Amino acid sequence: MYLNCHSFFSLRYGTLSEVQLLDLAVDHKLDTIALTDINSTSAGLNFVRKAKEKKVKPVLGVDFRNRIEQCYVCLAKNNEGYLELNNFLAQHLHNKTNFPETAPSFKNAFTIYAFERALELDKTHFSENEFIGIGIHDLNKLRFSQYSTYHDKLVLLLPVSFNSKRDFNAHRLLRAIDLNCLLSKLPKEAQALPDELMFDPKKIENLFEEFPQILLNTQALLKQCSIDFKFAKERQNQNLKTVFGSEQKDYKHLLALCEKGLKERYDEITPKIRERLERELTLIKKKDFVSFFLINWKIIEYARSQDYFYVGRGSGANSIVAYLLRITDVDPIELDLYFERFLNEYRSSPPDFDIDFSTWDREDVTAYIFREFGKNNQVALLGSYVTFKHSGAVRELGKVFGLPKTEIDKLSSGQFNVSDLDSIAQLILKYAAYFHKKPNYLSIHAGGILISDRPIHYFSATHLPPKDFPTVQFDMHIAEDVGLCKFDILGQRGLGKIKDAVSIIKKNQPEAQLLDIRNPKPFFKDPKINAMIARAECIGCFYVESPAMRMLLKKLAVSDYQTLVAASSIIRPGVAKSGMMREYILRHRNPERRKEAHPVLWNIMTDTYGIMVYQEDVIKVAHHYAKLTLDEADVLRRGMSGKFRSRAEFQYVQDKFRSNCIANGEPEEVVNEIWRQIESFAGYAFAKGHSASYAVESYQSLYLKCYFPLEYMVATLNNGGGFYKAEFYVHEAKMHGATIEPPCINKSQIETTIYDKTIYLGFQHLEGLEKKTMLNIINNRVHAKYTSYDDFIQRVPVSLEQQELLIRIGALRSLGKDKRSLLWEAHYKENTIPENELQQSFFKISLHDFTLPKFHISQYEDAFDYMELLGFSLFNPFFLMKESPHKYILARELPEYIDQQVKVAGYLVTCKNTKTAKGLRMNFGTFLDFEGAWLDTVLFPEVAQRSAIYARGLYHIEAKVTTEFDFITLEVSKIKRLPYITDPRFATSPSDTKTHSLKTGS
Structure with a gap:
């Protein structure tokens, strides 16, 4: 009876899921229903799958529309017809072309033209597979139209897009979002009629009492349609x-x-x-x-x-x-x-x-x-499918209702009391909740x-x-x-780093003996690499550089491939959440502790000391401990990965796991504990082979970092870094003996480059420098380097603003003039730059050379310029610290102060905000000390509430030095930002801005 039903995959139009449509069909005792989404087949397969479960015959089709204007509704007679419709739809979606006024002659699909559309086209001839769709509003007109005699061609065309007044309101909001207009400005023709509902069949029969042939034709049409796909088992x-x-x-x-x-x-x-x-x-x-x-x-x-x-x-x-x-x-x-x-x-x-x-x-x-x-x-x-998230839905609805940005930001952030909100704001929140997790667009x-x-x-x-x-x-x-x-x-960026590092090594060290990266087995046994892992000196290396992983590597004292494989999985939230990460460390370090393992679990997982670490461990436990079949264990595995946890089959397996274990005489508290560990794996656990693959790539990057650290850091910078910002890979290169140079017009490329042990940052790191400028600099120096400022500006078309960036970062330093002289000259000679960058110069323009006074540029000015233009300083971060850093304890001295309070100065690397089991906020902060060594801190909730780590910079830290499994952590009791010296670029007098000197790490 219903030939034109829309799910919410009729994006920004429909409001019901395909399952809700089927439920409506069941409620109305319909044995057949057609899904015809607008220019979409997203819901088709699941509609067929769910229809089988609900004992409803599914029919698939498409509502072809040019924007909101309906062209025709097509129904597939069979799977071949569905193929035809999808071919036709895809052709126009790919080419972004309108659908033609009349549908092609499908061999295995029916075409239905809405009554008004057929009149508009003045269509008088209808092929065997073509029909006229009659809606409730068409009945009066039909009596007096030419189509009143087309008895065999008339079928019901009652669109279904929603199921309530709220759904209709949501539909109007979706249409306004789609058209990016205010709800009050939404045109009538851009929205559906309020009666696109599923009516009781008896009501339809009464309305079409004078036209029983229409109902018979509709039923006959549906009987000819049959679609079938096989699902699940x-x-x-x-x-x-x-x-x-x-x-x-x-x-x-x-x-x-x-x-x-x-x-x-x-x-x-x-x-x-x-x-x-x-x-x-x-x-x-x-x-x-x-x-x-x-x-x-x-x-x-x-x-x-x-x-x-x-x-x-x-x-x-x-x-x-x-x-x-x-x-x-x-x-x-x-x-x-x-x-x-x-x-x-x-x-x-x-x-x-x-x-x-x-x-x-x-x-x-x-x-x-x-x-x-x-x-x-x-x-x-x-x-x-990209679905509506609450915050995004609030923003979209706020625009639709015409709220100012400040109010939208407030609503989106959640920082408000509901009782203080007006009716519009409350309405926005109501429909944002309604839209949550509904599809917004395809991706x-x-x-x-x-x-x-x-x-x-x-x-x-x-x-x-x-x-x-x-x-x-x-x-x-x-x-x-x-x-x-x-x-x-x-x-994956990590592979780009490996590939580029190999290329850079061959260019920078052509005589180097570089092992085959694709054969990682020699790396597994390399004592230098394994010692580096045990010390957690893995910055820049795939999967092993984060603060949490550095901590785990040290606690486990990882020094071989097999343990790194385990570490790659132990770090996952599932194992950590279950408390088994700590237990694994204890059993790894203390063989006596391993005797506490459950005998069955020990036999199943000897290599992980009787602890579930990998996904297959759960399958093994389910099969050998709970006596589930491999088929049932696989359901558990799928549920673990988060795909089907809501399905009845998963609940059945969960119940059977418990009942089997109890029947086998296992203590209930042990069964509950093992099931708790299994549950913690949901969506997080790795297969052992997956962890091993990660470990292989880790070893490949560790080999490069161990033997070619400078080239590897350059490759890391050129591939977008890793866990940390670019600044800290520059720092790592310096710690391995590199000299870091800011961009240079005669040396630098777009990407960072290395010459022996000198690294020139690429132009891409210079904030605000246009790609066009970078290319002009590089392309125009192919045959000769730039010899003077005049030579540079005559060969490179570059605006004054772009010149200022290059001069301030020191990119023109190879020309033999200081920054201030170059800036003065650039401003003076601005009118000598050709207006048309494409215009060729046939003669060199003679530019007057002025004698300027000698300017003094301090390193402090350079440091502030670097921070502004690169985002970080090329000096030691403590170079700009107002007070002396020498009074603070260093990272290497902390082992002497275990369980004592200390004061350290740290430069913030990264901060992780998290919550305790009780929902209280706490922080883990990672810092660099004055010598460039790493400091790891924890701010428990009481401290985190009053002393947040809120921005990059230098910090005064008071903390207790603690150690667990040889890993030192500072338990912070007080933390505050340390001031920089006054920026000399804006100082009104040459006052003393520096009271100490730095001799380390600068």
Whole structure:
């Protein structure tokens, strides 16, 4: 009966979820309902899945509109018809063109023209698949129109977009948000009629009593429509079936690749390796994932052919087949990785690999995938939905209601008393809560790519975001449910650092003996690297540089690959939250403590001292301790990752876990404790192979940091840094003996460069310098360096404002003149710069050279200029401190003051704000001392309330020196900002702004 229903995926128009629409159908005892979202098929697959559960026959279609104007509503007769509609929709979404006035002749889809639209088109001929849609408001006109005799072509067209007055009000607000206009200015024609509701079928029958044929035609139309997809356990593998033409050829090729990989990866192929490989291959073939491995292999082969660095991670790193195909660099034999975490006979969801590339290489790899596998429109990026968040919804609604920015900011921040708000503000908050988590617009999944055996439009239309790759209109959960396994091609700065560091080393130290980064095993046994990890000297290195990780490395005294693998997972919130991170440290440091482990858990997880650290540990505990089947344990694993915690199947497994353990005689308090630990893993735990992949990349970056620290820091700066700001990678380079130079017109590039041990900061670090200016400087010095100021301004078209930036940072210092002389000259000669930058100069202009007095520029002025233009000083941060830093205790002296109160001076690196279990705010602050060493502090709630760390700068810190597992922390009792000297650039007199000298770290 209802042929034109809109879900809230009719973005900024509909208000109901696809499930709510189905519930309405059930309430009205409808056996069939059609979903026709506006220019969208986002909800289509889930609508079909949920309709089956609710015993309602689903019909899919599209409401084609040019902006708000409806062109026609189309319904798919079958899956082929859905493909036709998606092809048509995608074509216009990609090209950003209007839909034609009349629909094409679909072979397997019906087209319905609204009554008024048909009249407007003066359409008199209707093909077999075309109909006229009659609404309640059309009945009177129909009696007197030419269409009154078109008995077989008339069907009901009753749009459904909401279910209440509140929904209608929300619809109007969405329309105003979409049009970026005030609600009071929202045009009538830009919104739906208030009666786009689902009426009781009897009411419809009464209204159309004179036209029973319309109802009969509508029912007949719906009977001809049938759409079907398989979901969950019934689903089929929808990924590309074969890579080399047939399943037999694929498997033969996979065997050959594995044999080749065995010889390359292992010096000795033991029976254990052979058994593991055969077991994996048997299961891969049985589960129909041969092509899945081969597709990933082809992607990797292309990347290797282009010399791209990559990391294969995720649970896929638990597979020896993945290791032999070089999809990952983690040896599952060496780490005894649990293949069943990645793939087992009972696993119902498809596995996936996460493959990281540097940000720059990732785009080309993605383009390759579309070229290689997308010849028949079988490849698309995975979509995602950006939903309304409370704060954003408040802002949008505030604009719609015409509130001034100050009031919107106040409402958005939540800093108000509800009782003080007027009716408009309360209305905004009410509808912001209503919009919360409803879809706002379509976006792209972080890295998911679908490679389907069928054309991708069999499942969904695609749109074309700015990246210019077709993107489906549904998310990863729907893809997995229907049998489409995503390929994760992700971008990561850490790999860019590694790739660039290797290139910089070869250029700066051409004679250096650089080991093959792609073979990390020698790094695992390198005593220098392992000693560096144990000291937590890992600034700039992937995943091991954060304050929390530095703390853990020291507490564990990590000095080998296996322990670093564990640390990569222990640091995750799940293990930390459960209290097992501390327990792991205790058992790691004290073998006697390990005897406290539960015997069953000890046998399952000897390598982690009987403590659950990895996702597969939970599967093992569920299977061996709670006697769940691997199928049930996999449900637990999926629930753990946060995907299906609300589903009934997860609740069933949770109940069975408890009942099985109690039935086996386990004490209830022990069962409760183990389940508590499992629950803490939700959404946080890593698979061991994933942790191992992270550890491999950590070792690759640690090798470069250990042996080529300056080049590695340059690469880090050029790839956007890491956990810290650029300033602290500059500091790290200085601590390793580098001389840091500000940008220079004769030496610098856009990116930071290194010449032997001298690092020239790139022009990109200079705040306010335009890209055009950078390119002009570099391009015009290709044949010769700049020899004088006049030479520079005649060769480089640059505005006075841009010149001032360059002069103040010292970029023209190689020309032999001081800043003040150059600034004076720049202002005086401003009128000599050609107005037209493209105009060629055929003759050198003779510029008068003036004799200026000698100016004295202090280092303090330079320091303040650096802070203003770079964001940080190139001097020791304590250089500008008003009082002497020598009276303070240094980091290296703290071991002498354990459990004593001390005073230290620190330069703020980073601050983490967090909350206690009781919801009280506390801080963890990281600082540098006068010598450049790191200080770690904690501000407990009582101190944090009165003494917040609120801005970058120097701090006076009074604290108690504490130590735990050899890691020193300062428990702060008092903290306050320390003043800088007076900025000499604005001083009115040459007063004494400095009362001490610095001899260290400047």
